[in-house]
Amino acid sequence: MKRETELTLNRPIAALNFLLTLAVTFLGLLAITFLIGRVVPIDPVLAVVGDRASTETYEAVRLQMGLDDPLIVQFARYVWQVMQGDLGMSVSTGRAVSEDLGRVFPATLEMATLGIIIGVAIGVPMGVFAAARQGKWVDQVIRVIGLAGYAIPAFWLGLVGLVIFYANLRWVGGPGRIDLFLDGMVPPRSGLLLIDSAIDGNWEAFRSALSHIILPATILGFFALAYIARMTRSFMLEQLSQEFITTARVKGVPERLILWRHAFRPIWMQLITVIGLSYAGLLEGSVMIETVFSWPGIGNYLTTALLNADMNAVLGATLVIGAVFVGINKGSDALYRLLDPRARA
Amino acid sequence: MITRDWLLSDDPETRMQARLGQGYRLARALLRNPLAVVGLAIILLLLLVAMFAPWLAPYSPIQGELANRLQPPSATHWMGTDELGRDILSRIIFGARITLMIVLLVAIIAAPLGLLIGTVAGYFGGWVDRILMGLTDIFLSLPRLIMALAFVAALGPGIENAVIAIAITAWPVYARIARAEVLTFRKSEFLDAVRMQGASSARIITLHVMPLCMSSTIVRVTLDMAGIILTAAGLGFLGLGAQPPLPEWGAMISRGRSFILDQWWVATMPGFAIVVVSLGFCLFGDGLRDVLDPKQRARG
Numbered sequence: 048m049k050r051e052t053e054l055t056l057n058r059p060i061a062a063l064n065f066l067l068t069l070a071v072t073f074l075g076l077l078a079i080t081f082l083i084g085r086v087v088p089i090d091p092v093l094a095v096v097g098d099r100a101s102t103e104t105y106e107a108v109r110l111q112m113g114l115d116d117p118l119i120v121q122f123a124r125y126v127w128q129v130m131q132g133d134l135g136m137s138v139s140t141g142r143a144v145s146e147d148l149g150r151v152f153p154a155t156l157e158m159a160t161l162g163i164i165i166g167v168a169i170g171v172p173m174g175v176f177a178a179a180r181q182g183k184w185v186d187q188v189i190r191v192i193g194l195a196g197y198a199i200p201a202f203w204l205g206l207v208g209l210v211i212f213y214a215n216l217r218w219v220g221g222p223g224r225i226d227l228f229l230d231g232m233v234p235p236r237s238g239l240l241l242i243d244s245a246i247d248g249n250w251e252a253f254r255s256a257l258s259h260i261i262l263p264a265t266i267l268g269f270f271a272l273a274y275i276a277r278m279t280r281s282f283m284l285e286q287l288s289q290e291f292i293t294t295a296r297v298k299g300v301p302e303r304l305i306l307w308r309h310a311f312r313p314i315w316m317q318l319i320t321v322i323g324l325s326y327a328g329l330l331e332g333s334v335m336i337e338t339v340f341s342w343p344g345i346g347n348y349l350t351t352a353l354l355n356a357d358m359n360a361v362l363g364a365t366l367v368i369g370a371v372f373v374g375i376n377k378g379s380d381a382l383y384r385l386l387d388p389r390a391r392a
Numbered sequence: 393m394i395t396r397d398w399l400l401s402d403d404p405e406t407r408m409q410a411r412l413g414q415g416y417r418l419a420r421a422l423l424r425n426p427l428a429v430v431g432l433a434i435i436l437l438l439l440l441v442a443m444f445a446p447w448l449a450p451y452s453p454i455q456g457e458l459a460n461r462l463q464p465p466s467a468t469h470w471m472g473t474d475e476l477g478r479d480i481l482s483r484i485i486f487g488a489r490i491t492l493m494i495v496l497l498v499a500i501i502a503a504p505l506g507l508l509i510g511t512v513a514g515y516f517g518g519w520v521d522r523i524l525m526g527l528t529d530i531f532l533s534l535p536r537l538i539m540a541l542a543f544v545a546a547l548g549p550g551i552e553n554a555v556i557a558i559a560i561t562a563w564p565v566y567a568r569i570a571r572a573e574v575l576t577f578r579k580s581e582f583l584d585a586v587r588m589q590g591a592s593s594a595r596i597i598t599l600h601v602m603p604l605c606m607s608s609t610i611v612r613v614t615l616d617m618a619g620i621i622l623t624a625a626g627l628g629f630l631g632l633g634a635q636p637p638l639p640e641w642g643a644m645i646s647r648g649r650s651f652i653l654d655q656w657w658v659a660t661m662p663g664f665a666i667v668v669v670s671l672g673f674c675l676f677g678d679g680l681r682d683v684l685d686p687k688q689r690a691r692g
Contacts, residue, residue, distance in 0.1 A: 068529075075530030079539070083546040198670035200622050202629050203645055203663035206652050210660075214653045331535040335626055339649075349538075350630050353545050365542040372535045 061384070069377050074126070076369045080362045081125050085118075087358055129366065135359035139352065144363035148345060152367070153238025154224060155337065155344030159329040161241075161264035166271030166329075167322055173272070174279025178287060179306055189276045196273025201266065201332055205339035208262050220258035222341035229255050263340045270332055271325040278321045279314070286310040316387040323379025327372045334368075421683045428679020434672025442488040451479035453486040453639045462655045472657040474647065480658065483639035484665045490640045491669060494555055494624045495617055501559035503613050506566025511601045513567070514574025515593070525571065531564040540623055544632045551640070554633040558623050562616065569612055570605040577604065607684040614677035618670035625666050641666050 092109045100108075113121060128134075134144035177186040212218045220226060224240055225233075233244045233252050241260065244252040286292065287310050295305050334346030341347065345364055352360035400417070404410040422428050441448060451469075456478030463473040471480040513524035531539075543557035577583070578601075586596055627633035628642025636643065641662040648659025 071526065072530050072533050075527075076534060079534070080542065083542050087546050194671060194674055197618050197674050198622075198667050200625050200629075200642070200645075200663065200666055202626060203659075203666065206645065206649060206659050207663070210652055210656050327535070331537050334537065334541070335629070338630065349541065353541060354631060356545075358545070361542060361545045365538055368538050369534050372538075373533050376533060 065377070065381055069373070072373050072377070073370060076366065076373065077126055077129060078122065080366050080369075081122050083365075084125075084358060084362050134363035134366070137352070137357055137360040137363075139355045139357045139360065144359050147348060147360065148363060148367050150238075151343055151345050151348045154240075154342060155330065155333050155346060157239040157241065158260060158264050158336070158342060158344065159267065159326065159333050161260060162267030162329045162333075163271055163322065163326045165265055165268030166275050166325060169268070170272040170275030171279050171318065174276040175283055175306060175311060177276065177280045178283030178310075179302070181284065186280075189280060192269075193273045193277050196270050200335075201270060202335040202339050204266050204269075205263065205336050208266055209339070212262055219262045220255060222259075222339075224256060224259055224343060225252060226255045226259075263336050263342060267329050267332055267336055271329055274325050274328075275318075275321055279318060282314040282317055283310055286314060316383055319386070320379050320383045323375050323382075326379075327375040330368060330371055330375075418683055422679055425679045425682065427675045428682075431672045431675030431677070431679060434668060435676055438488055438492060438669055438672065441485055442492045445486050445489055449479075449482035449485040451482040453478065453483045454637050462651065462658070464655070465657055471661045472655070474644070474658050475651065480644075480661050483644060484641065484662055487639040487641045487644065487662065487665065488669075490551070490634055490638060491621060491624070491666075494551070494558075495620055495673075497555045498559045498562060498620050498624075499613050499617070501555070502562035503566050503609055505559070506563035506568075507570050507602060507605060507609055509563070510567035510570025510572075511574050511597050511605060514571040515578060515597055515601055517578070521571075524567070528564045528567045531561070532568065534561075536561040536619075537623060537626065540627065541630070541632070544627060549632045549635065551634040551638070554624055554627045557627075558620055562620065565616065566609050566612060569608050570602075573605040573608055574601055611677065611681045611684050614673060614680050617673035617677065621666060621670050621673070 092105060092112065092114065109115060113124060116124075132145050134148070136142070137144050137147055140147055173185065173189060177189045180186060209221070213221050223230075229252050233240060233247055233249055233256075236243050236246060240256040241253060244250070244256055283306075292305060292309060295309050296302075300309070333342075333344060334349060336342070337344045337346035338350050345368060349361060349364040349368070351357075352364065394412070398409065399413045401409065401413065404413060422432070456473065456476040458477045460469075460473050461475055461477040463469055463477075465472040469479050469481065471484065474480055474483070509524050509528065513521040513528075539561045540554075540557040543560055544553055547553035547556060583596065583600060586600055591600075624633055625640075625642030625645070628640045628644075629646045631643070631646060634640030634643050636647075644662040645659045648655070648657075648662070652659050
């Protein structure tokens with residue numbers, strides 16, 4: 048009975064605690080982008096008035112922009128603006144940064160999502176089998192893949208992949224999201240080309256989009272796979288050493304059922320956190336991959352803005368990627384706590 | 393006279409004998425792990441190549457012969473030449489210096505910073521702990537690469553700024569580890585004893601708390617080296633790290649990108665160097681963890 052009351056008491060407190068942590072983390076992220084924006088050696092006033100303006104004009108604009116307010120007031124104003132969705136104007140595209148980001152984000156989402164699907168579809172079974180045959184070849188393969196995931200630069204693997212599968216074998220499409228002559232032929236609905244072209248029934252565009260996305264998504268998926276397989280393996284090993292597994296074996300339950308029904312079922316909730324973590328990691332990893340594959344997503348937008356010293360765009364993209372990253376991580380953690388009774392204790 | 397028995401003695405007569413004995417045991421345990429030995433060999437090779445680069449490199453890393461541009465690998469140029477006719481092997485050899493410098497500088501900046509924050513938080517507890525760890529957790533939950541990119545954007549491209557940016561994103565892990573370690577012994581009697589002798593908090597933290605957190609921090613730093621190398625190479629690849637004509641491996645891959653379809657070796661060769669060196673740190677770090685920190689082994 049005591050446990051029961053504790054649980055009902057703990058729920059709202061835990062939820063409040065979770066929201067508070069999330070808010071503080073977002074505020075920290077905002078503080079970092081704000082401070083970075085402040086230390087940049089580009090004078091924001093000069094950018095507005097030009098270098099021929101008189102001292103009076105300069106001062107007037109400086110006051111108007113609120114740059115003589117205390118730092119904390121400026122920060123509050125910044126937070127307020129961001130909460131309204133105002134990330135400033137991009138110098139290089141001439142549009143609002145928020146509008147730009149809304150346009151490029153689906154491309155990144157599509158690639159990272161396909162990547163995580165590949166990573167889970169291959170990584171989880173691989174980890175389960177590795178645990179079932181500990182020390183056998185699947186186990187060794189996972190070890191090697193895990194090491195490779197730590198040691199190989201993603202951008203380099205992307206380039207090597209392009210040379211092998213695009214230039215030599217001609218198995219996949221080259222850089223970009225779709226063949227040039229099909230560009231703009233698919234009416235944008237969700238912004239995800241695979242889905243949009245399928246809805247439209249334009250299978251030629253679908254095939255082209257698939258041939259372009261498959262290589263970068265597989266490379267991203269490879270890095271997720273390494274982590275997912277390793278974690279699945281260690282969770283499974285923990286389960287397989289439990290007594291209920293021995294009991295099941297003694298009762299003569301087939302090994303396949305023991306693996307998937309008895310051992311795997313209690314760990315899928317733990318895997319949510321792992322998958323969430325890798326998904327967030329893929330969003331981050333896509334920055335490099337997008338640059339290599341000229342993929343018009345948020346990573347490419349960020350690196351282009353970096354090279355153009357387009358600070359509003361850089362900070363806006365950093366903020367969005369950071370917020371999504373934090374959101375997915377904390378969200379999957381909360382989901383796990385909600386679903387798994389063991390985590391509540 | 394140093395003998396095996398003297399080193400492994402159960403009751404060492406001096407502090408030095410105990411230390412040497414401990415080091416000997418550690419080295420023996422490490423050498424029994426073949427993968428760790430491979431890792432160690434790669435790291436030693438990196439050190440030697442960096443040290444003797446001018447003698448090892450067959451050509452200049454900066455000066456090239458334009459007549460020899462984009463030559464495929466051959467007997468005269470083992471890894472071919474780049475778009476300015478520079479020998480790629482020589483550039484990779486000199487690049488070892490840059491990689492080693494980046495890794496060492498990041499470790500020297502980030503590890504002590506994290507160690508200090510973690511030990512102070514763990515030792516004092518209470519509000520100090522809450523504030524410092526709150527800060528650490530914020531940094532820890534942000535994407536490292538993106539943050540490094542944003543910092544470099546603010547500081548301006550260049551190898552020094554890349555080092556600073558990577559270090560800023562690297563310290564929170566060490567702070568967390570050091571704090572966890574401190575919590576296991578902060579109530580120990582030996583600390584009470586030092587306190588009663590009148591030692592200041594600063595003295596206790598630096599001389600009595602920090603040394604006990606060293607081994608787990610060292611393990612973590614070694615394991616992080618591969619990630620640091622990859623991040624630095626990534627910054628170089630994006631043109632935000634080392635600037636031309638410095639032979640930094642990531643920047644070399646970036647230059648070779650334009651010729652990747654016809655002259656594959658220009659971008660591919662430096663990548664192999666990155667993979668080998670990162671792998672070396674991974675393997676050695678794994679081995680070191682098994683020896684110094686057996687608790688974490690089961691989780692790996």
